[in-house]
Amino acid sequence: MAVPWRRSRLPLILLATGVGLRVFAVVHFPVASDAAEYAVLSTSILEGHGMWLPLGEYWELDTWAPRPSHHYPPVYPIYLVPFLAAFGPGTFATQAAAFAAALGLLAVFYRATASLFGRDKAMWFVGLLALDPVLIATTGTGYAENLVTLLFVVTIAAILKSLTRPHWILAAGFAAGLAYLAKSSIGPFFLIAGVAGFAWRFHFVRWGVLKDRAYLAAIALFGAFAGSWAARNFAHFWDGSARGLWTAWQSSEWFTLATDAAVSRPLDLLGILAIRLPFFAGLFLLVAGPWWREIRHLPFRTDASASALGLAVGLTYVLAWLISGVLWVIERSPLFWADMSRYVVFANPIVWWMAAKRADPASPSFRRRASLAAAVLLAVNAAAFLMPQGGVFEAYGTIRDRAQEGETVALDHVPKYEAMIHLAGTGVVLEPYADSVRAEYVLTTNVTRAYDGYRIVDVYGEANGTAVLPSFPAALWIRADRVDGPRTGEREAAGRAGSEI
Numbered sequence: 001m002a003v004p005w006r007r008s009r010l011p012l013i014l015l016a017t018g019v020g021l022r023v024f025a026v027v028h029f030p031v032a033s034d035a036a037e038y039a040v041l042s043t044s045i046l047e048g049h050g051m052w053l054p055l056g057e058y059w060e061l062d063t064w065a066p067r068p069s070h071h072y073p074p075v076y077p078i079y080l081v082p083f084l085a086a087f088g089p090g091t092f093a094t095q096a097a098a099f100a101a102a103l104g105l106l107a108v109f110y111r112a113t114a115s116l117f118g119r120d121k122a123m124w125f126v127g128l129l130a131l132d133p134v135l136i137a138t139t140g141t142g143y144a145e146n147l148v149t150l151l152f153v154v155t156i157a158a159i160l161k162s163l164t165r166p167h168w169i170l171a172a173g174f175a176a177g178l179a180y181l182a183k184s185s186i187g188p189f190f191l192i193a194g195v196a197g198f199a200w201r202f203h204f205v206r207w208g209v210l211k212d213r214a215y216l217a218a219i220a221l222f223g224a225f226a227g228s229w230a231a232r233n234f235a236h237f238w239d240g241s242a243r244g245l246w247t248a249w250q251s252s253e254w255f256t257l258a259t260d261a262a263v264s265r266p267l268d269l270l271g272i273l274a275i276r277l278p279f280f281a282g283l284f285l286l287v288a289g290p291w292w293r294e295i296r297h298l299p300f301r302t303d304a305s306a307s308a309l310g311l312a313v314g315l316t317y318v319l320a321w322l323i324s325g326v327l328w329v330i331e332r333s334p335l336f337w338a339d340m341s342r343y344v345v346f347a348n349p350i351v352w353w354m355a356a357k358r359a360d361p362a363s364p365s366f367r368r369r370a371s372l373a374a375a376v377l378l379a380v381n382a383a384a385f386l387m388p389q390g391g392v393f394e395a396y397g398t399i400r401d402r403a404q405e406g407e408t409v410a411l412d413h414v415p416k417y418e419a420m421i422h423l424a425g426t427g428v429v430l431e432p433y434a435d436s437v438r439a440e441y442v443l444t445t446n447v448t449r450a451y452d453g454y455r456i457v458d459v460y461g462e463a464n465g466t467a468v469l470p471s472f473p474a475a476l477w478i479r480a481d482r483v484d485g486p487r488t489g490e491r492e493a494a495g496r497a498g499s500e501i
Contacts, residue, residue, distance in 0.1 A: 011127040014374055018130020022102050022139045029140025030393040031091040033415035039094045040417045041069055042080035055416050059254055064432055068236045070253040075182035076144040089424050094142035101146035102139045106130055108150050109349055112157040120361040124370050125352045131377040133384050134345040144182055149346035151179035156312050156350055163304050166214045173218030177225025193315050200311050204304045258330040265329055273325040279336045280321045287348050290373040291355030309354045316347035334470045390472035391461020395443055396422040398476055403428045410437045412444035442477040451477050
């Protein structure tokens with residue numbers, strides 16, 4: 001006999017396990033590059049400078065001239081402001097903000113699921129969401145995924161509610177605008193989502209869509225968010241040329257560069273899209289697989305709510321697939337890098353809503369499917385926690401232990417804002433590496449390179465990563481005249497590095 005959730009401990013155990021894993025993630029995972037730049041932008045806002053980058057964009061390696069941000073949007077840095085005000089600069093404030101967003105997501109998802117599908121289903125599916133390995137890992141790394149997922153959940157829930165209560169579409173437009181400005185480095189691709197959304201509405205109400213004042217107001221509300229950010233970008237970045245007119249408004253200069261590269265090398269783009277198609281299909285099946293029987297029988301063409309859910313998930317995966325390909329053309333990232341799961345994680349709650357439409361929590365098969373889904377998510381979490389961290393984070397620790405206030409660390413292809421956050425409070429000075437530098441230390445991700453006038457301190461991390469879980473080793477060098485003779489550990493590290501050169 002099936003046991004409803006009120007008398008079953010399993011959903012509560014899943015939820016408690018997920019919250020516990022988030023606490024562990026904060027301890028285990030270091031704050032990484034994107035989160036560090038968000039924190040720096042938030043500090044600039046807190047100091048009254050707006051979206052200002054004191055060392056320029058992260059991809060500008062040779063010059064660190066300060067400039068306004070033309071890559072990251074403002075919502076997440078603004079969200080971080082009270083946490084930085086309370087806890088000060090450093091990694092803890094960033095992780096505390098991500099943890100708060102994670103708890104908020106679980107609460108909002110439970111409330112929305114209970115409203116749409118009932119409390120029984122809400123308790124089971126919030127337990128699964130609590131175990132999502134991407135949301136757990138990004139809680140530790142301090143990324144924006146938990147907040148973006150929360151806003152996406154609110155957007156889709158409001159769209160579903162608007163089918164019977166039209167004024168809810170205004171909440172959808174508001175939440176979608178915030179979501180766009182929380183993770184908007186997608187260039188003009190958001191127009192695809194807009195056209196698809198309009199086509200969905202037109203399919204069910206035809207020309208009545210043009211008479212729906214609430215729907216048109218929601219479009220205007222979203223447009224106000226997107227348009228205000230585009231206007232800000234025009235003011236800062238338009239050079240007056242026709243070409244600049246197209247590129248300046250876009251949310252990310254880096255994505256614009258990637259799009260230009262993809263257009264000029266279409267065979268590269270088509271090749272990587274073909275290679276990565278099975279990868280994104282696998283990400284979808286990882287979440288949807290246990291519920292495939294429920295999902296595949298949904299009336300996507302005739303039922304507005306099922307169609308809305310399918311469209312939300314389908315657009316997310318298609319756009320993530322396209323965007324990952326465009327970025328690969330310029331970045332040449334690992335082919336099946338697990339980090340790309342961040343591009344689709346906010347669709348996972350919507351996949352579970354598709355399952356919830358036909359699922360019966362009172363049936364034994366439901367419990368089997370939920371148990372299978374939980375087991376899969378726990379297995380992926382185990383892999384994520386066992387994955388070695390980038391060697392550069394060990395190197396930061398060495399610098400904190402050894403460097404003196406006022407000494408200089410030259411960064412060679414190391415994320416500058418990540419280094420700034422992890423070395424906050426040490427008093428060291430950061431600068432970009434050049435052949436003429438006389439910095440006391442050189443920190444590099446190129447572990448096979450030797451630096452004239454420097455000797456190796458240590459090599460950190462492994463250089464044997466895979467296409468799914470790449471490793472990011474680092475090496476720390478010290479100026480040869482800094483102290484008399486290398487220490488024993490430095491002689492051993494020099495031997496290891498010398499064998500790799």
